[in-house]
Amino acid sequence: MEEFKIEPAPRMKRLPPYLFGRLNALKLEKRRQNIDIIDLGMGNPMDGAPQIVVDKLCEAAQDVRNHRYSASKGIYNLRREMALKYEHKWNVSLDPDSEVLACIGSKEGFSHMCLAMLGPGDMAVVPDPAFPIHIYGVALAGGNVITVPLGNDQKFLDTIGYVCEHLFPKPKLLILNYPHNPTAMTVDPGFFETVVDLAKRFNIAVIHDFAYGETCFGDYQAPSFLSAKGAKDVGVEFTTMSKPYGMAGFRIGFAAGNKEMLDALATVKGYYDYGIFQPIQIASIIAMRHCEDAIKEQNAKYQARRDVVCDGLKRLGWEVDVPRASMFVWARVPEEHTKGKGSIDFAMDLLDNANVVISPGRAFGENGEHYMRISLVENENRLRQAVRNIGRYVRGKEVAGGPKKKP
Numbered sequence: 556m557e558e559f560k561i562e563p564a565p566r567m568k569r570l571p572p573y574l575f576g577r578l579n580a581l582k583l584e585k586r587r588q589n590i591d592i593i594d595l596g597m598g599n600p601m602d603g604a605p606q607i608v609v610d611k612l613c614e615a616a617q618d619v620r621n622h623r624y625s626a627s628k629g630i631y632n633l634r635r636e637m638a639l640k641y642e643h644k645w646n647v648s649l650d651p652d653s654e655v656l657a658c659i660g661s662k663e664g665f666s667h668m669c670l671a672m673l674g675p676g677d678m679a680v681v682p683d684p685a686f687p688i689h690i691y692g693v694a695l696a697g698g699n700v701i702t703v704p705l706g707n708d709q710k711f712l713d714t715i716g717y718v719c720e721h722l723f724p725k726p727k728l729l730i731l732n733y734p735h736n737p738t739a740m741t742v743d744p745g746f747f748e749t750v751v752d753l754a755k756r757f758n759i760a761v762i763h764d765f766a767y768g769e770t771c772f773g774d775y776q777a778p779s780f781l782s783a784k785g786a787k788d789v790g791v792e793f794t795t796m797s798k799p800y801g802m803a804g805f806r807i808g809f810a811a812g813n814k815e816m817l818d819a820l821a822t823v824k825g826y827y828d829y830g831i832f833q834p835i836q837i838a839s840i841i842a843m844r845h846c847e848d849a850i851k852e853q854n855a856k857y858q859a860r861r862d863v864v865c866d867g868l869k870r871l872g873w874e875v876d877v878p879r880a881s882m883f884v885w886a887r888v889p890e891e892h893t894k895g896k897g898s899i900d901f902a903m904d905l906l907d908n909a910n911v912v913i914s915p916g917r918a919f920g921e922n923g924e925h926y927m928r929i930s931l932v933e934n935e936n937r938l939r940q941a942v943r944n945i946g947r948y949v950r951g952k953e954v955a956g957g958p959k960k961k962p
């Protein structure tokens with residue numbers, strides 16, 4: 556008798572080993588030893604949702620009518636509120652019935668949009684570095700990824716145009732993300748006008764990940780892709796409640812834009828889920844109606860944290876462009892600090908010796924090598940301590956709580 560063996564689907568072999576696995580295992584081991592770890596690895600907001608949102612969530616959860624299955628695409632009042640927000644904030648007119656859809660977080664929506672849009676052999680263009688789901692959502696849908704070096708200028712768009720013109724079969728999907736994760740790169744409004752022209756010229760649909768669209772500093776306001784003339788003809792945009800409202804664990808986001816793409820996504824979601832827990836949807840309505848000041852307060856916190864990290868890393872000699880948006884700092888590490896190691900091994904060294912977790916740039920693509928991503932999720936004092944710990948380690952000094960240096 557043959558040995559019984561479980562075989563996962565071939566698509567699983569297209570996924571690489573989880574690059575954060577080693578970091579997470581070591582982090583868990585250290586915490587079990589009661590070692591204080593400053594975790595700046597994940598963009599996981601720690602400041603919490605506004606109290607008015609939490610109160611409404613609790614109130615709505617007491618109503619048994621909200622315990623039933625909800626609408627897969629989101630209740631109408633929620634979709635209407637998001638449409639009103641787009642009109643008020645980005646001067647974009649959306650039909651709540653056909654041009655807005657609620658997702659179980661933008662990551663779920665993005666993944667299922669790839670499933671709705673791509674099949675085996677279909678190609679998607681993705682800038683490198685990239686948030687991992689932008690690559691692996693395509694792979695899980697059976698598609699192929701063509702990477703181009705990340706940019707925010709005409710040269711970058713010309714490169715995409717060249718790929719669309721010369722590649723066969725032609726790419727079906729272009730995936731963009733500004734403000735960008737992990738690099739915090741931003742664009743100005745005219746950029747998306749050119750993207751729309753490119754999409755129409757080469758018949759390529761666009762998905763824009765706008766997760767950090769409201770996490771902006773100073774006078775900078777990130778433009779919505781949908782605010783470009785003709786954008787709804789060629790693509791969709793994903794937003795989330797996670798970052799602006801501190802509602803990451805609530806798992807709620809939105810897709811907006813092209814009706815045909817949203818219809819396809821709604822069809823897929825109709826087979827997969829029965830919608831988001833209704834009290835979360837109701838609480839999200841309250842957030843959008845009453846918490847604009849809370850967004851400004853949260854952005855002020857991120858800006859102050861950004862300045863602490865950028866100033867500290869610059870003093871260490873790391874190359875840092877001060878970001879205009881997002882909750883990340885993207886920094887190039889001098890070779891004398893990495894001692895020739897790649898960013899993944901350097902991240903392991905920092906965790907092991909400095910008790911600080913930051914994300915290795917290589918985890919986001921080949922062009923991320925030599926860089927590190929620092930999440931602005933801790934308070935200013937903890938961030939200063941993290942920079943001090945990193946500084947002591949790269950200068951060969953002992954860090955409190957870390958391994959003892961050999962005599």
